[in-house]
Amino acid sequence: MKDMIAYCGLNCEKCDAYIATINNDQTLREKTAKLWAKLNNAPILPEHINCHGCRVEGIKTVFCDSLCGIRKCALKKGVATCGDCSDIEECKTVGTIILNNPEALKNLKE
Template sequence: MKKMISYCGYRCDLCSAYRKNINSKADQRDASKGLSKYYGLNIPTEEIYCYGCLNQNKDLRIIDKSCSIRSCVLEQGLDNCLVCDDVCKKLEERFINYQKVKDSLSDTSKDDYQKFIKPYEMKKRYSK
């Protein structure tokens, strides 16, 4: 699958909730459990199916409909935050630090890292 970077810098193509990564109800359950475990997001299993925030069709599902970063990038006419000159508070709040996540949970497997942490480690992509 082609690399797909969201407005904030998350990797949609690696996200377990992204539609191209959902092949079964089991995938949806796994994503729902992982997002709850690592981020406290309680998204019902049947709602785990995202077209990505780059999608402009309002009828297609996006997991985080109220994302302030998405609206900011669209208002400024940017491709994503990576091209913005300012790393703002909204963006810093979304930075994922693998070591902090790993330290807070004793059972972080390599598989969980690939599914639930790596897609959201956008701080690595913001090395300006």
């Protein structure tokens, strides 16, 4: 389970992209792509919805692999998660997530 906690503290096992990938659920891929496209005002297609988790080997969504500022920062700093970073208290990069998701902050502290 610990490997499935994203750098930001979110649980990858609860992510629709992960669930659709491990269950090969095309309907969930389509639903997720539609929602994420709307939320991000971006052309996200069902074939983009494939991910094994942001901290484990395997396929990742384009966002998680290439665009996520949190993941880029954690990889650059060499931390397992943002919870291991000395700057977490004042970090604006992960701040929005942990401010709006108490479970993510709890995951980072464990």
